[in-house]
Amino acid sequence: MSNTQKFSLSMRLFHWAMAALIISMLAAGLLMVRSLEPWQLTILTVHKAFGVVAAVLVIARLVNRFFHQIPALPNDLSNLQKFVAQAAHWLLYLLLFAMPISGYLMQYFAARPADVFGWFRLPAALNVDIQTYALFRELHGWLALALVALVALHIAAALHHHFIRKDNVLKSML
Amino acid sequence: MKKRYLALLLTPIAGVAAQQLSEQAPKVTAQQFVNLQQGETAHPGFRRAHAKGICVTGEFRSNGKLVEYSEASLFETGAIPFTGRFSVAGNNPTAPDLKAPVRSFALSFATSSTEQWRIAMNTPPVMAVKDPHTFYQQIQAIQAGSEAIQAFFAEHPETSEFLNWKAQYQPSGSFAAEIYNSINAFYLVNSAGEKQAVRWAMQPSVAVSADNLEGVDALHEEITHRVAKENVVFDWVFTLANDEDDENNPTQAWPDSRKQIIAGQVVITAVTPQLEGECHGINYDPLVLPTGIEATRDPILRARSAAYAESYRRRAKEALMGELEEPGNE
Known part of the structure; x- marks a missing residue:
């Protein structure tokens, strides 16, 4: 039994800031690949710029995590449940890295320099490589769907802990 | 309370009715x-549109006259290479060149790792319609046949400038002899x-009659023979809008009296079949813009x-899966 009941303030801030960012990015991404409306270009530009923010945040978050103690999982979980919980969280981290990286690489190989809030532009290849573009374009799409599924599982698990098991798991992140 | 729920239930129905009453084209997706x-x-x-085309390479020779208007490094005095493409409208990579109603010229400038400019131009100077959803209906009407397209034009008075252009347009005998327009305006x-706000056009330096042209690949063969003998040159002419012009309306041309600036010459020095050339992999998305153009x-x-x-996503995936088949000319 750990004496840490809650995640540290910095960890909670990282969690909720990234939750808002990731849900907005997923919604924007799924919408902008379909829409022909005039705001499509604006969302597309903002999506790419916030991709850089997401990449920086996930690195900072992971570094921060190593400096803090994490509340232990409830004792009444089986070893299998504990393993699944931990695996799901590391898979989430993996996707949080893979999303901006695959997004950047599809832009890179399509030779499209992305503008980041007018501060700077991300470099891209001078010449297009359409097949490598296709690889990262499809990967970015599939990873996004995987992330949607994993986020849904994550939310469902948090609600399950709170309302069914009535333990401290959700509260430790509030 | 009950009334409020009833009102909520009726909201979507009212929304649909309102949309039909407003006579706006139904929204379509990409x-x-x-x-x-x-x-x-x-x-x-x-490509799903303008599938048949040919790669060209050359350089833009800038005279420096646009430097005071745009930060784009391309406009500084000097020469910068491009990868371009001539094409004809339509979804068929083996369609007969001379049957296509529209001819196109695309350019890609890879100035640096952070600056790219893609340009897609067509022979008409204006669009027939103002928004993508009505454009969708226009394509549907074109595919449905002449009666449908006549009816479409009759219902859409904004198409008049496009129709005036169409009535007087005489297709030339060469990709090198057409005027290619940006159509949409940029800043x-x-x-x-x-x-x-500006629009631009590529003005040809040769006049070529279409009289002696024949064959499925007439324009492709003509440009290949022409470039083997001489460079193909266009003047890159910018037209500057004034306060009376609406830069957001692609159906209206601006008056001839507007200030025009020739930024330099676009010089084509080589031609390559599209599947062997660099142009095939490029998505000529006209919203890939360098610093200094918006x-x-x-x-x-x-x-x-x-x-x-x-x-682009569809054909890139097909290229990755090895589904691209080089079409024979049947």
């Missing part, structure tokens, strides 16, 4: 748009942040990125 363009049989690995932005709010221009991206 996927629906590209489905319509590609038709019932897609040609794997090829030139200078280092002080001042914006100037998009207007023109709804047609703004719709192009998503539609081009969908077409």
Whole structure:
């Protein structure tokens, strides 16, 4: 039994800031690949710029995590449940890295320099490589769907802990 | 309370009715748009629109006259190479050149790792319609036949300038002898942040009659023979809008009296069949812009990125899966 009941303030801030960012990015991404409306270009530009923010945040978050103690999982979980919980969280981290990286690489190989809030532009290849573009374009799409599924599982698990098991798991992140 | 729930239930119905009353074209997605363009049989690995074309390379020789209007490094005095493409409208990579109603010229400038400019130009100077959803209906009408398209034009008075152009347009005998227009307007932005709305056109330096042309690949063969003998040169002419012009309306040309600036010459020095050339892999999305050029709010221009991206994604995936088949000319 750990004496840490809650995640540290910095960890909670990282969690909720990234939750808002990731849900907005997923919604924007799924919408902008379909829409022909005039705001499509604006969302597309903002999506790419916030991709850089997401990449920086996930690195900072992971570094921060190593400096803090994490509340232990409830004792009444089986070893299998504990393993699944931990695996799901590391898979989430993996996707949080893979999303901006695959997004950047599809832009890179399509030779499209992305503008980041007018501060700077991300470099891209001078010449297009359409097949490598296709690889990262499809990967970015599939990873996004995987992330949607994993986020849904994550939310469902948090609600399950709170309302069914009535333990401290959700509260430790509030 | 009950009344409020009833009102909520009726909201979607009222919304649908309002949309039908307002006579706006129903909203379509990028996927629906590209489905319509590609038709019932897609040609794997090829562009869904303007599928037939030829790669060209050369350089833009800038005279420096646009430096005061735009920060884009391309406009500084000097020469910068491009990868371009001539094409004809349509979804078929083996279509007969002379039957296509529209001819196109695209350019890609890879200035540096952070600056790229893609340009897509067509022979008409204006669009027939103002927004992508009505454009979808126009393509549907074209595919349905002459009666449908006549009815469409009759219902859409904004098409009149396009129809006037169409009535007087005489296709030339060469890709080198057409005028190619940006159609949509863009902003030139200078280092002080001042914006100037512009359209541009490539003005040919030769006149070529279409009289002796024949064959499925007439224009492709003509440009190949021409470039083997001499460079093909266009003047790059910018037209500057003034306060009376609406840069967000692609159906209206600006008056001839507007200031024009020749930025330099676009010189084509080599031609390559498209599947062997660099141009085939490029998505000529006109919203890939360098510093110093910005998009207007023109709804047609703004719709192009998503539609081009969908077409590009499909053919890129087909290229990755090895589905691209080189078509024979049957």
